[in-house]
Amino acid sequence: MSYVKPKFRHPRLPTNRLGFTVADYDGAISTLCAGCGHDSISASIRSACFESSLPPHRIAKVSGIGCSSKMPTYFLGKSHGFNSVHGRMPSVATGASLANRDLTYIGVSGDGDTASIGMGQFVHLVRRNVNMTYIVANNGCYGLTKGQDSATADLGSVSKYGDVNGFDGIDLASLAILQGASFVARSFSGDKEQLVPLIRAAMAHNGFAFIDVVSPCVTFNNHSGSTKSYEETRAHLDMMPLDFVPMREEIKAQYDEGTSKSVTLHDGSAIHLKKAISGHETDNRQTALNTIQQANAENRVLTGLLFLDPNSQNLNTKLELATRPLNELGKDELCPGSKVLKSINEGLR
């Protein structure tokens, strides 16, 4: 790195409930391309953790391989992180979550990491409802290997090299809903207003929370003809704004008529959805899928909370794990001792 991130911060930066400023959620300086959508996602994750007053060291960041998976270095420098294997972050996250159920897990992946090499692990992660937030920074191309189409590239999108993509793109949000995900959202890296409350809600959700974030690649997929450029995405955005109100805060804001619905999460926090789409019910998989299909057919990039099951049971609950994290258990809890072994021996005679 040619330069160091300045440590200087305004002395009167606001603090959150734990007394942390937003700077306490900073990471190392980004080495992604200037203008990369991923940096905006990093900033949104940072804001979300700050606003939700999460202790930074109680968050664990996991990622696979790719531009997206470098991101965890660029936020939450006081959290442990793991840059693992291409497409295999889901399994690492699953193991980590089993070992210590008390941490907050943020997984960051890309469209190549999730929709191609990691597709198998992704659907099984969804199926197991591992308690984590899983963000896909979706730019429709392989940035780190210089711009090949990914499996989420839209049919007909033109690559930087002029090739027209002849395959249907995989819609990860629809797939997640089909596979039983308990929290599914889509957003746009350039829409912090929506992305921050979505991430906060995702982290408060009890179970697997998936956010597919369209995040343009400025270097390899931001030209005319690309369906995932900033311009194209902005031109077709159909946003469903929302607010997130954590459990401890009183609901102060008066929601006007635009507020169509409130959803309460298991911990008492609430999501206020500020726009309704006719026929779309966030707690109904069928209508959620229909709404997405409709938007896709009409070339709209529909963003917001698409589906939520507030009563979801995460993997730890499904496996009936005791409340104490497994990584805290010692010899007394784990080792049955010599007397028990003697009786086991007896049974083998």
Add this chain to the structure above:
Amino acid sequence: MKQIKGINDFVVKFANVNGTGSASANHLFAKSIFRMGIPVSPRNIFPSNIQGLPTWYEVRVSKNGYLGRRGGVDLMVCVNPQSMEKDIASVEPGGYFLYDSTKPLASHLKRDDITIIGIPLTEMCMKEFPVPRLQQLLKNVVYVGALAALLDIDFAVLKGLLNDQFKGKEKLISSNVHALEMGYQYATENYQCPLPIRLEKGGNVAPHILETPHILMNGNTAAALGAIYGGATVAAWYPITPSTSVVDAFAKYAKRLRIDAGSGKKNYAIVQAEDELAAMGMVVGASWNGARAFTATSGPGVSLMSEFLGLAYFAEIPVVLINVQRSGPSTGMPTRSQQSDVLASAYASHGDTKQVLLFPATPQECFEMTVQAFDLSERLQTPVIMMSDLDLGMNDWMSPPLEWDDDYEMDRGKVLDAEGLDNVETWGRYLDVDGDGICYRTLPGTHPDKGAFFTRGSSKNEMAVYSESGEDYVQNVDRLLRKFDTAKKLVPEPKTHPPIEVKKPKTKLKLGALFFGTSASPAYEAVEMLAKEGYPIDTMRIRAFPFHTDLDQFIHDHDVVFVIEQNRDGQMRQLIMNECQIAPTKLTSVLNYSGTPITARDIANQIRQGLDTKSAKVVPLHKETA
């Protein structure tokens, strides 16, 4: 005809059709011998199939306590017409052939150098039992009854075993006992009982067997118990023969022994993953987060886990992998035993990697080494692979009872907690403070300000900051090598035995034999056979990789060293050639890679052949002239 004779010293083989209930009857036979206090080692030689193909069960009875295969069959119990031709041909001259005589033996199969015992098993069962399923199942019990008479099995022991097996199901007990009696009666009425080969309680059994109350268990169950006692809390796995029963057994014991007393909830997690990649990923994730985690697999699974094994090696994350080896590739022979993953495991993954391996030879060692694997992997912050195989993992072995020291403390290795982090002046994840190549780890969630870092493969410096500098890379991988050197002192040392005294040795060459795992038992037996013939052979049983310095010394001290193993390419020999400063010409391979476990007779034959050529051609190195 001269009949084979012997008390408590013979080989019985059962030829069955799989899926016909023969397994439990054959087990009943073997266990009754075990309960009589006579050394016995049963082996399943079975196809990759659920129903209909030939399957065999070989039972070695050995007064001296040899638990490996001897080679040859003294008594064949043949209830499978499909394989009868080969089965009858495989009986040793002077041996015995018991078959279902409902259908008479084809004249071209008859041999006059063996004793043929016909029992109309099917006919008897058709007459006696009305339900077709029972006719099939109890046919197996009838031949066990006949064997009780022919070999002098204690009938009370058999009944006791049935009582244990079918506790609370009186009807089943009585029908099984009835079937036993039918066979027993038929044999006594029609044949001279017992045969010249027979059992005798106590009698001539070796004192070291009589003195210890042995248990009968398979290596996979023992490894599972090791995981329980070693404090494993996360097991992630994908079903694959022959390792599946490791996690099955872990689940069984955990359900009993790992329930939180207050809440009734589980102090363990088992996840059946979508594949071996995910299984290993879960283990890596859980271990990174401070839990003791493990997986069990076999060759094809190890291949799929290789990428993660490499990352765990470079990122220095503890991993416990139980590799129950089998033959060949994915569409290989999953139910056949081999020791053929030695090289694939030792150098698992891409880049410069070396993995720690443990080689258990008995269920007792499967238990102890699994516990040790957790300690070693956390102490060394690296994967530890326990190299079992199908023969050890899935077959019942007579073993001294498992022992546990209640003073045992888990070695969690160099992990800094919050207090530790506050007390240390400079902390860097990859700083070799102690000079042993092992650095101080921190776990996620430990300290508000200190100890957080980004775990990655090798693009990092000592402070865990991203770096692609060549110097940083070299420094890191050289330290990993230093750590591997440290491992040499921590892994189980090899076991050596001086040669059995030979009064008039037939060779002046200093002979040695190296072996590991399931090759050990038949190797020791072969060494005893050869000592009787005038060839004294020193032995060393390898128990871990990296190799102990004693191994180099052992090879230096001998003129010819036989490396006994169960794969085609002499993989252990190659590993030794790679890792030790020795003359490779000293190492002569003794191999078996047929998929059925190596026999003592085979080993002895190969060494004899080796000795013929050796004494003619090889000049001992120390006598070389310039």
